[in-house]
Amino acid sequence: xxxxxxxxxxxxxxxxxxxxxxxxxxxxxxxxxxxxxxxxxxxxxxxxxxxxxxxxxxxxxxxxxxxxxxxxxxxxxxxxxxxxxxxxxxxxxxxxxxxxxxxxxxxxxxxxxxxxxxxxxxxxxxxxxxxxxxxxxxxxxxxxxxxxxxxxxxxxxxxxxxxxxxxxxxxxxxxxxxxxxxxxxxxxxxxxxxxxxxxxxxxxxxxxxxxxxxxxxxxxxxxxxxxxxxxxxxxxxxxxxxxxxxxxxxxxxxxxxxxxxxxxxxxxxxxxxxxxxxxxxxxxxxxxxxxxxxxxxxxxxxxxxxxxxxxxxxxxxxxxxxxxxxxxxxxxxxxxxxxxxxxxxxxxxxxxxxxxxxxxxxxxxxxxxxxxxxxxxxxxxxxxxxxxxxxxxxxxxxxxxxxxxxxxxxxxxxxxxxxxxxxxxxxxxxxxxxxxxxxxxxx
Numbered sequence: 149x150x151x152x153x154x155x156x157x158x159x160x161x162x163x164x165x166x167x168x169x170x171x172x173x174x175x176x177x178x179x180x181x182x183x184x185x186x187x188x189x190x191x192x193x194x195x196x197x198x199x200x201x202x203x204x205x206x207x208x209x210x211x212x213x214x215x216x217x218x219x220x221x222x223x224x225x226x227x228x229x230x231x232x233x234x235x236x237x238x239x240x241x242x243x244x245x246x247x248x249x250x251x252x253x254x255x256x257x258x259x260x261x262x263x264x265x266x267x268x269x270x271x272x273x274x275x276x277x278x279x280x281x282x283x284x285x286x287x288x289x290x291x292x293x294x295x296x297x298x299x300x301x302x303x304x305x306x307x308x309x310x311x312x313x314x315x316x317x318x319x320x321x322x323x324x325x326x327x328x329x330x331x332x333x334x335x336x337x338x339x340x341x342x343x344x345x346x347x348x349x350x351x352x353x354x355x356x357x358x359x360x361x362x363x364x365x366x367x368x369x370x371x372x373x374x375x376x377x378x379x380x381x382x383x384x385x386x387x388x389x390x391x392x393x394x395x396x397x398x399x400x401x402x403x404x405x406x407x408x409x410x411x412x413x414x415x416x417x418x419x420x421x422x423x424x425x426x427x428x429x430x431x432x433x434x435x436x437x438x439x440x441x442x443x444x445x446x447x448x449x450x451x452x453x454x455x456x457x458x459x460x461x462x463x464x465x466x467x468x469x470x471x472x473x474x475x476x477x478x479x480x481x482x483x484x485x486x487x488x489x490x491x492x493x494x495x496x497x498x499x500x501x502x503x504x505x506x507x508x509x510x511x512x513x514x515x516x517x518x519x520x521x522x523x524x525x526x527x528x529x530x531x532x533x534x535x536x537x538x539x540x541x542x543x544x545x546x547x548x549x550x551x552x553x554x555x556x557x558x559x560x561x562x563x564x565x566x567x568x569x570x571x572x573x574x575x576x577x578x579x580x581x582x583x584x585x586x587x588x589x590x591x
Contacts, residue, residue: 271298383416
């Protein structure tokens, strides 16, 4: 997999962010530590009100440049916000990090709405891939995954399709948020994507009618053989109570094993990942965070009081669309030998972003740290020729030759994960206390 990949959950994608706002005392309203580009159960901080003397010269230079531009440019400059956002974008671009970027107020508002699981769009997740071409870094914007039965899947858009045009206009050289703006739109309107597809000689034009997307956070059911199945679709703020309720219900019904499905889960809140991971561990390491300037990574611990008994076999299903917060959970389950990991290698995003909301309702996404698994592995590094969490049991990847829809393919992957779980259940001869979950301390 090409390194430096970036997933963008956008207004036409399932979102993973919920937020509450604090009273504004300065430019920073709130900060959320996240394990994916856009998600968080929040940790709050404050910005510095007064710059130090060492910061004043760059600010003075900026203000001088802005003043001279406004005074000398041959036409009146009417859009002051455009100057401000342009300056911020230039500053963020200068750090040369594809994860660090600006969301203007409308973009950030749409981003927050996605957390509710209801939004208007095409039902797809975008990825951005950096690669070397003629000695220069270039980016490809591609389809990371599509939502089952959503507009994109119904019109035949597929994972790994590379977007080269929107409504007949090339997207070459555009940032991912600019492509998002072109794809985003009202329910009932049509957008045409031009894509390159593996195995096709010519680009494909795919018209898609935007619709209202209902995106469930958690789905679960009891499968045959007393196998509890939980599909976590996003690590948003509601995910923790929903997963807890699902597991409690399945355990009460006498589940003898659990399949935790994180396939095509693009990530989410760091705190939510740790909370959900804690359902499977009685304390101990959940992950490590290596902050700026730190010599040693900081330990994040799982909450004591396991929900799923340790005697209960667990299988975790992942694929290339499983990113960030999903990888935190899968990586811990694997490192601590709590579950068999099944599927394809995950996305490989080991960066932590901080979301800083500014005074005019815009927000900056800033890469602030690196996270590591309990075994202190960086899943962003190549291992065995791949990045991400490497499954214990690897399943074939989806290809056009399968002639299966995304939903049909996913169902097939789930059945194979269940087969692995049955093998694990046979090894232990059945759990000792499968029906009664251990008590957790009150929150």
